[in-house]
Amino acid sequence: MLANARVLNLEKLTASDYLLLLEEPQFAVQASPGQFLHIRIKDSLAPFLRRPFSVAGAPPGKGVLQIIFRVVGKGTAVLSQAKRGTSLTCLGPLGKGFKPTPGLSPAVLLAGGMGVAPLLFLAHLLAKEQKKILLFYGVASITELLPLKRFLPPQVELHLATDDGTSGYRGPVTALLAEALQGGLKPGEMFACGPRPMLQAVAGQNRGWNFPLQVSLEERMACGLGACQGCAVKIRQGGESSYRMVCCDGPVFDGQEVIW
Amino acid sequence: MVNMADLRVRLGPLTLKNPVMAAAGTFGFGAEYAPFFAPEKLGALVVNGLTLRPREGNPPPRLAETPAGMLNAIGLQNPGLKIFLEEELPRLKSGRVAVIVNIAGESEEEYVILARELSAVPGIIALEINLSCPNVKQGGLQFGTSAAAIAKLVSKVRQACALPLIVKLTPNVTDISELARAAESGGADILSLVNTLMGMVIDVDTGRPFLGNITGGLSGPAIRPVAVRMVYEVYRATGLPLIGMGGIMEVDDALQFMMAGARAVAVGTANFIDPYTVPRLISALDVYLDAKGFNGPENIIGAAHR
Known part of the structure; x- marks a missing residue:
């Protein structure tokens, strides 16, 4: 669940969007669509907390995860400078992803x-x-x-x-x-x-x-595991509403159940 | 080399297998970190703040990162006493974990009921009275900032239960020593300090407070010097054993608290950064004591006062 993922490549896709390739064979096999990695961008006090990034792909047999991110703040700015060959500690793959229903198409x-x-x-x-x-x-x-x-x-x-x-x-x-x-x-x-x-x-x-x-949601996160109860989103189920955690109850939720 | 140091520590009526605990509100009810290490390794697990009735918690956003720390305003979201006793506690006991339950009441009566009910079930080694949650109106802070109210509340809880009582103090006061003495006079066995420092962040795009609760509690290395100073002061002000916390990330941080007078330490925010922080600190403390030729934590506790 915690691994040192090696930075294989970092590629600029647009003016502020990047493709990060992380080598972590076990995570690559385990990850399913909608799940995320909780990445320690730098061993520093600012940025301090891990950042969640959804997995954009894990091509079979490669042992590599694709992360696509936009530079929106200090953490992602530091990540956009990640050096090839270095490693990032990642928690993952975390969360409950998308669950396609067999037979439903398109x-x-x-x-x-x-x-x-x-x-x-x-x-x-x-x-x-x-x-x-x-x-x-x-x-x-x-x-x-x-x-x-x-x-x-x-x-x-x-x-x-x-x-x-x-x-x-x-x-x-x-x-x-x-x-x-x-x-x-x-x-x-x-x-x-x-x-x-x-x-x-x-x-x-x-x-x-x-x-x-x-729907896949986003919230500020600390632990990524459900312990800190920081990433709350209100969900209505069976007539009752309560706060659920984006990190472990989601990030994917039934769109009808989210209270916006 | 033979492993010499014995990590056991005594805090009044309580003996812990080692002095490194997980702080309330940062380790859930233990299950979240079980994939990383067995929770029985912890000196003790202080579970998330428990209230009599279920609490929904505060509206999001509940978190904001700050330099060397974070603000949280969870609002004591928890399933309430009944569900805790029926579902969470049995799961915890199955792991032979040293469980301390952090309790928060909306009134003196609720604290008393929580203490009475929890002392009637096996598997709990102590109660931590939360007098200092800054994020709910009835989170105890209305008791926690007045010496007279602390003394009265603690003595009522004391009468209602036989378990060792830890009183968790807030740093959001002028003189924490006065509150420490009040808790001692009320019958506390142990003090834990500090809870989070109240703070806030403004979203400059909207001009509005960022957190749903407007204010939140600051934790992490940013507050460590404040917390170490308070442990140092309270050590001089009372004879009670202390649990120190506030931004502990590495073994040197834990040593600072112990040298300031803490007999045990609790790790909070660091768990979010590195889930292995507590076992890592336990090993590092062991290595440190061995390297110094010390028999156990006793050699360093309160060293800064000698």
Whole structure:
């Protein structure tokens, strides 16, 4: 559960997005889509705590995990300077990931920005199950567009949205999805990851659509194991609501059960 | 070389197999860290703050990282006494763990009920009275900052239970020694210090407090010098055995607390960084004592006062 993962490579994908390749054969075998690694970026007092990163892929037989991250603060800025050959202590793979239901097709994946990372991993699992897969992917602008073709199985049908219209549909990715549904798309089930407002929007719309929807959430985390009870999210189940932990009860939750 | 040092320590009525404990609120009910090491290795496990009724906890965000530390405002989320007795405690006992239960009441009566009920079940070696949770209105802090209220509450709990009583003190006061003496006069057997320092972080994008609870408790190496100073002061102010905590990451940090007068130490935030911190510190303490030719922790406890 705790391992020293070797930094095999760090590659800049866009102006502020990176692909980190970590060698940790056991984690690579164990990891399932939606799970995360809790990484000590540096043995320092600032940044101090571990940071959770969802696994973007673990190509079979390679012993390597792909992490895609954006520099958003001090921790990720330090990570973007990680040196090849050094190692990072990682807890993992942690959390409960996506659970595709056999027979439900097509699978519709909804990604906002960096939220695409765990869905790339999920796409490979779904492809193995011979499902039809559609990925609705939204970013702010063409400059943030990740080279997704490199990471996706070939059969995935990609639908692109940018807020500023510099590529694909102009507007929020949730609007693009809504249009596709109006146009006759009938998802067997949906999987979403991205900024909270996007997830909240799709969960709200889904009250009318009523498709099975799994969402992957993010919260500030300390232990990553459920002990500190820091990463709380309110969940309603059977008429009762309570705080659950993103790290161990999630990060993937039933979209209908999250209280936003 | 033969292993010479005996790590056992006595704290008043309590004897621990070693002086390194896991602090309340950082180790859950033990199960979360079981994949890393057997919890019976711990000098003692202080379980998450327990209240009479279940507590939902505070709205998120509950955590904020700070330089050399973190703020938390969990709000004592816990399943309540009944579920603890039925589900968590049996699981803990199965591992032969030295369990200390941290209790928080909303009133004196609740503390008394918790103490009475918990002293009636086997498998608990002591109670830690939480007088100092800064994150809930009724987390004990309203008792924990007044000497008179501490003395009164501790004496009531004392009468209700036969278990060794640890009183956990808050650092959010002008004179912690006064509170330590009050706890002693109320009948405390042991004092633990310090709880977190109250703090806050503002989100500059929104201009609003970052934490859902507005304020939170600061922990981690950032507070260590404050905590060491308070242990040093309280050691002089009372005759009670002390458990020291506040930002312990390495064995030298634990040694500082022990030299300041703590007979045992508790590790909190460091568990989040390295789940193996407690067993690592136990081994390192053993190595240190052997290297110095000491028989046990007794040789260093209170050294700073000699």
